[in-house]
Amino acid sequence: MTRAPLEPARVVFDPAGPPRSAEFGDVYHARAGALEQARHVFLGGNGLPRRWQGRERFVVLETGFGLGNNFLATWEAWRQDTDRCARLIFVSVEKHPLRRDDLARAHEGSPLPALAAQLVERWPPLSPGLHTLGFEGGRVELLLGLGDARGLLRELVLQADAFFLDGFAPACNPELWDAYLLKGLARLAAPGATAATWSVARPVRDGLSAAGFEVERVPGFASKGQMSVARFAPRHLPQRPAGREPLAPGARSAVILGAGLAGAACALALSRAGLACTVIDALDAPGRASSGNPAGLFHGTVNPDDGPHARFNRAAALATQAQLAELGLPHQQGLLRLETRLPLERMQDAPSYVEALSREAASARAGTALGHPAWFYPGGGAVDPAAYARALLAASGxxxxxxxxxxxxxxxxxxxxxxxxxxxxxxxxxxVVLAGGHGQLPLLGPAADGLTVQRGQITRLPQAPWCPALPIAGEGYAIADGHGGLWCGATAQDGDADPALRAADQADNLARYARMAGLAEIPQAPLAGRVGWRLIAPDRLPLIGGLAAPGPLADQLKLQPRRPGLVLCTALASRGITWAALAGRLAAALALGSPNPLEADLVEAVDPLRFALRRARRGKPAV
Structure with a gap:
């Protein structure tokens, strides 16, 4: 599902009252107080904190994030409750998110200054899709969906225990309250789910009733005499598609095969969900196979139609940026990707997490002359992948x-x-999570069909005639080593098992480096570098999810039953650093049934069964 560009909120700050939306002509919260309103209407109306007590996981779904006060009030209530649930997952959608500066201004003088400061610090770039913000060591998670609620709610994969129905008044923003949107909540409701809203408008109450909720009026907050509360009690519970069932519900332990980036990220995500994890690897240290290069890049990609690859890479790159910051892992921050096809004027409609730079501006960033304009990824960069894997494993315990x-x-x-x-x-x-890359091909069964093992050689240039201050990507890449040299590469040969460094491959790497640098001559250097192998799927996206249960293949991925207790997280190709954090979170969510950190269409884009389904469809006779 291609996303339209976001339009940030235009907030009118009024010293005499609450902030107001210029788009909708309505205030963001009651004059009597945002946190007080959140506690009375949304927490009280959903029976919180009582209902989450003793639970392993509790999921809240909010229909309008606004300034974030409902999230802050819920987080604070969770912190104060000694019988709180082990994990609180707060999912919220927002069509017009605030810019970071406006969010900070909105929370000046907040009664919860420490929590508000953390929210502002972790506020993501305003790009469409789902963003995971972690707090309290991962025990509190904000899954923030930026974009139109009607589209995003269709793409969520979760079961909510409580609904916070918030947003500007139905008269100002009718699409957030209509029967179509409210009916969609039934698909996302866990058995016994509750809902609350300050609105008692008849269409809202009727829409909730039609969706299977029992609705009643109760005393409202401040000047509003009444509010609505509801309990999900449909005549017939909607059946969850077989392919959306958790693969290992209730599991308390897991074994992960592979101590590279994929396995380490899965271990961290599963351990934060409360599982005791064991990581098994055939080699003598973490990150020795595909994750063993001394340095590697991470960044998103820009695509004019914002298709699945661009959206997945953007979500993954932002997840990696947040993960590295949380771990405090040293890395090179900021990355330039040379643009050799588009003129600068056609680069100006860049998404918010990347900047289009002229050749001169990019050269200033790089500290050396560049021959082309470039995309600057402030949150991208370069890191030692083995060190990253070790840090993930250490954090997982x-x-x-x-x-x-x-x-x-x-x-x-x-x-x-x-x-x-x-x-x-x-x-x-x-x-069991299979996260060992090409070394585990014999364990993948039919899911291995069509996968390619690709050899790659990188080159060590001890004294570089052109050594940019930032990692540079383009036809190849260049990553400074901090000592006047750099790493460059990389070659790509399918089905090549030769482990030896080859002079011809080094010549290819150095030729690409010279073209990026605009050098008149290709530099010469002693043969030095590293050889590794990548596991690559035909569509250049990873395999994350379950394998088919015995029996005929269903005609939709979401309807396909899976083998219980088995998850793949593999084929991270040459993007292991970029993809690992998000891949681990998705693998854990699919295993345990927690809210997916990706929209449903992107979950299906990385489903291990997508190729088998395509083959089956091609083999069917035309009707």
Missing amino acids: AELRLQTTVAALHEQPGGWALLDAAGGLLAQAPL
Whole structure:
């Protein structure tokens, strides 16, 4: 689903009253107080904090984020509750999000200054789609959907325990309250879900009733005499599609195969969901295979139609930016990607998380002359991937078992057994995640069809005649090592198993480097670098999700039953650094049934069964 560009909110700050929306001509909250209103209407109206007590996970879905006061009030109530749920996930959509400066101004003098400051600090670039903001070491999560609510709600994959129905008044913003939108809440409601809103408008109450809610009026907040509360009690519970069922509901432990970036990210996401994780790898240290290069890039991509690749890469790059900041991992921040096809005037409609720079401006950023304009990714950069994997593993607290090769998986009641080459039992768990890249092809079964193992060689240039201050990407890439040299590359040869450094490949890397640098001559250097292998899917997107259960393949991915307790998170190609954080979160969400951090169409874009479904459709006779 291609997203339209966002229009940031135009906030009118009134010293005599609450902030007002210029678009809708309405105030953001009651004059009697935003937090007081949130506590009475939304927390009280949904029976919180009582209803989340003792729960492993509680999910709130809000229909209008606004200034974020309902989230802050809910977060503060969670912090104050000694019997709180283990994880609070607050999902909210907003068509006109505030710019960071306006958000900071809106919370000047906030009664919750520490929480408001964290929200402002983590506020994402205003780009369409879902953004995950983590707080309290991942125990509180804000899944913020930026864009039109009608489109975003259709794309959410979750079950909400409580609905905060907020937004500007129905007379000002009717689309947020109409029967179509309210009916869509039924698909997202967990059994026994509740809803609350300050509105008692008849169309709102009727829309909730038609969606399967039992609605009543109760005393309202401040000057509003009444408000509406509701409980989801439909005559017939909507059936959840088989492909959307959690793969390992209730699992308390997991075994992850692979101690590279994918496996480490899965370990962190699952451990934060409360699982005891064990990470198994055949090599003698984390990040030694595909994640073993000394440095690598991370950044999004710009696509004129903002298609699935651009949207996935943007979401993943922003997730990586946030993850590195949270870990405090040293890395090179900021990246320039040379644009050799488009003139500068056609680069101006860039999404908010990337800047279009002229050749002169890009050269100033790089600290050296460039021959082309460039896209500047402030949140992109370069990092040591093995160090990143180690940091993820350390943060996860997972048990690490190295120099252990898993030769086979055996399904058994309640989970899986992992066997060595002699058939001996290595481990067993209710949830197994295959995150080991090309080394695990024999374990993937039919999901391995069409995957390519690609050899890549990078080059070490000890003294670089052209050494930019920022990582540069283009025809190739260049990453300074901080000592006057750099790494450049990389080659790509499918099905090539040669582990030796090759002079011809080094010559290719240096030739690309010379063209990027605009050098008259190709530099010469002793043969030095590294060879590694990437696992690549035909459409250059990863494989994240479950495998098909025995039986005929369904004609839609969301309807396809999956093998319980088994999740793939693999084929991260040459974008492991960029994709790992988001891939790990998605794998954990699919396993446990928590809200997906991606829209449904992007979840299907990385589903491991997408190629099998396409083959099956091509094989069907025309009707």
